[in-house]
Amino acid sequence: MWCRPLFHLGIVRDIQMKNTSEKKQDVAAYIRAEGTLFKKGALSLAAYLAANGQSFSERAMRLGQLALSAPVLGLFGQTDRGMANRATYVSLRNMSEDRLRLLADEYAKDVLKHQVRKEGVELIKRLQKEGKKVILLSDQLERVIAPVVAELRLGDVEVVANELEIHHGEVTGKLRSPVIGGHGLALWVKEHAATSGLNLEGSYAYASQAPDLLFLAAVGHPCAVNPDPTLRRSAQEANWPVMTIH
């Protein structure tokens, strides 16, 4: 169903280790980056990109569009994060790929790098130490997430992030499938586990937003991290562990 190749850090080492440690890797930890590893999410990124368009009028238009989509974000933010993400990135329509690439690098270096939760990094390292394969899921853009994760030296982490569709060197405003953040994420996790030979029942998932309920429920060991009120209530009712990290 979803066939976008995944960005895989430490892939060479992974291939080298595959034969010897395949059994050790059969339990995974699926982590939603926003809330767990990063303090900022897709909205902050989209606002940065929109505010740095080519002309002043373009900047105003894009920021205005983003502001107008705020009600949509409010409405869907708690129900359908995928829809909210789509609405967020529409404001970047017709931005050149060149600008997107340069600004994404800038954002990663100047903003996101300083918005990392130290305890989130420790959590990932601990999970890796325990022999779990870490899959980081982000509704920000892959080209923003990847360099930051690489700089954190997290080792063998599979990064799955959103990607904007590009046509003739310009952003169309659409996200390529799978859109990270939507309800379809639960299904994606199941397929990913099946194709990677991972034991989903024994796997872990970490998220902080209510729309990730289905995603969390897809694994045997869900955990709410810095949860919003809805997720906190649901986690308590389902008797899931709740973590607070900084």
Add this chain to the structure above:
Amino acid sequence: MNSLPVRDTYQGKHILLIGGSGFLGKVWLSMLFHTCPEVGKVTVLLRKKGLRGAKRRLEKMINESYAFEPWHKSHAEGLTDFLAGRLEAVDGDLGLEDLGLDEATKAQLQGEVDLVVNSAGLVDFDPDPRAALESNVEGPMRLLDFVRGCKKAKLLHVSTCYVAGNRQGSIPEEIDVNVSPSGDPMDVRKEWEEARALFDQMALDFDTPENHDLVDHEVKSRIERDGLDASNEALVRNLTQKVYTRRLEKVLRKVGMERAARWGFPNTYTWSKFLCEGLMAKEADDVEWSLLRPSIVESAYAYPRPGWVEGFKTSGPLIYLLGTWFRQLPARANLPFDVIPVDMVCQGLFVSGAALLHGVHHPVYQTATSQRNRLTIGRSCELTALGHRKHLRTDGASPLERLVLSRWDSQIEDTEPVLSVPNIRKAVLGFGKLLNKVPEGLPGGLTKQARNLAKLTKSADKQLKGVERLIELFKPFTTKNWQEYEATRLNEHPVDEEVFQFKPEKIDWLTYWTDIHMPGLRQWSFPAMEGRSVERMRPKNKASIRDMVISESSAKEGVA
């Protein structure tokens, strides 16, 4: 199809390089020894400059230009020995009969040389047309005569894609000798002779008492303005000569541009290059030759080092301009802007030269990007803004540059913007006039301040005039011609050695423009524009070149 063994082809060959002191010539010469160390010999023909002869000039080049940095890195103190017997310089001039060579040297070269590479030429867009004809037509014709007298030499001549003039659409790798870009039939020899006669006659006609009076008047006012010594005869004579020449050239430049425009060329440069191509195609069937047409040659992609550039290339002044507060460039965003890194042009020279030496060459090769990896004016403008942003955000000289100018993105305006340079000039001049009308004796030194401000408007106007001229010169590239240069002929010669493979597709424009080209311009080109000195290479061990040795037989032949 058999692959072309480029490196093996140059092994043991004797090459005569004309234009070795130019940007392209330097990089090619450097790459030649770097990639084909088994090349037999290279003779570089250089003009004497003042007291400095060809040998001294070549040594200075090798020891100061970053083009030759890879040589120093590879050979260090052994460079002189490596070059001994392989590289030699000879005093010569395409402007003189027999290239200014004495008989013995000429005889030796004509007997030995396998390939003549001519990358010399005058690349100013609107020069004195007499100089354009001299450098771009008459010089190459003298070189052609020299090659005719050679035992085995073939000629590889560097032209330009822009001989296409104002033609629109796809530009093939062909020579059209009988029709000018305006569509009118053209006899290139007749055009050359008529133009030469006209310009010479105009120069003679300019020598009138009225013009001398005007010159004397200007000289007098300049002496007064600059406080020079009017009794210094030599100074007055030099200044008079300078002013006279400048005035004459101004007249001729205009006539040259008008003549070029009538034939459908954007400038005198492309018109003169077209004439040369036409003459070669029509009159040089007794010589084996090939033409290489690069598009806009810009900084190096990788060799001698990423971004290395020399002098003001086409995009340099525009990029510099767009890094100032000037924002709106009148241009058509969708026009191709055909830029090619200098080392990729060199790859073209290697392959076309090897094909020529094997006798499997095409008459014309184009090294261009617009067909295979197109960059448009609009995209290059945005990339320029992004490149300046990247630099200024961290290295801007002041908070204003770091915070505001870095985000002050330039952009393309299809129509003439309200804040166009001519309009700004009008406003500045108007403001200056108003300030000059401020009455005397205003309190608080206001009159003095107004006069000072008026002076500033004058200098601002001078700068704006420069910008206006720049935009005007580049208009053919930025607003007029939609041209896509075919560039497939080179790849009809399969080449196994990667270093010679011409692959414009591999250019990632964002990386090239913002991480290679613009930093290169900042390091090697902008300082010169700002009147600062340009960084020179300072190798630990300076290399020297041995004198050219004339064989006894050549000496005898020369005497005979």
